[in-house]
Amino acid sequence: MFAVKRGSAQIENAMPPVVKGLGKWKSTGIKHDKNLYKAQLLELVRTHKPAPFYMAVAIATMYGHHVSYTPPYHPELQPIELIWGNMKGWIGRNPAKTIGDLEEMVATSQERIMSKEWKDAYKEVQKEEDKYLCVLEEENIECADASDGEVESNDSDSQAESF
Template sequence: MQAWLTAIGIPWSSAMLKPALYKLIQLHKPQAEYVCDKLAAERGFRVIRLPPYHCVFNPIELIWAWVKREVGRRNKTYKIGDVKTLVLETMEAVPQDLWPNSCRHCDEDVDKAWLAEGLQREHVASIVISLSDNESSSESEDDDSE
């Protein structure tokens, strides 16, 4: 940490501990530049990154939290085999309305986040990225079968 700060000409004190050095590094480290951000900006768009595995924007994380909570509540033996059985049973018992409710909850949180960024759902275009040169899904299916 000290060597990096010295190499880029940022003064630091030998009395500084790692947390203070880390804060100093965070202040001076260059921001990552991504090709997709540049391409989007050239076309008048801005990339908005959502945190992965974060329950606020990912409904499956809410479902998983429910499963873990139920397994924890029902777990009496704390043996790995019993926990595995409980997980499988609990996953089969996820209430039918939990998934649409989780999706609705995440959609509301996404809308709030967009508003905080000065955006609204109708102003954000959906983007579909095709991973093949073929426009037809039937051609892709034929390729898969070969």
């Protein structure tokens, strides 16, 4: 079976593109030719498939929060990637000769990461987020976060201090 990430359980399965699900899908009211072949129906199902709605999003929405996802392959928006880069750099400058030494180096590099590094990484990510928001504002592209107003530097400092 496949492993499911925490909080990624879907509330409702999107229309399943399988033959037994086609009967249920036909009752959704989307107009289609009754003489379509299975492959054509499956393509129609794919084009009208709703976006998945996850339980974590539902819970956050219930409590008045908005969930935003970072785009894939953008490590500059993930503080953990900056911390991991620091750890890898330190391990690379102090190469291990055995697996035991490597395990010790990893543990030592983890101990070297203090709250100051996390705060700095968080602030760095916020600078990157601000760059993205500036581009959105310059292009007059509306998004949920940009319409709420700009984040002042004092707010970001106070948020970083809470970590």
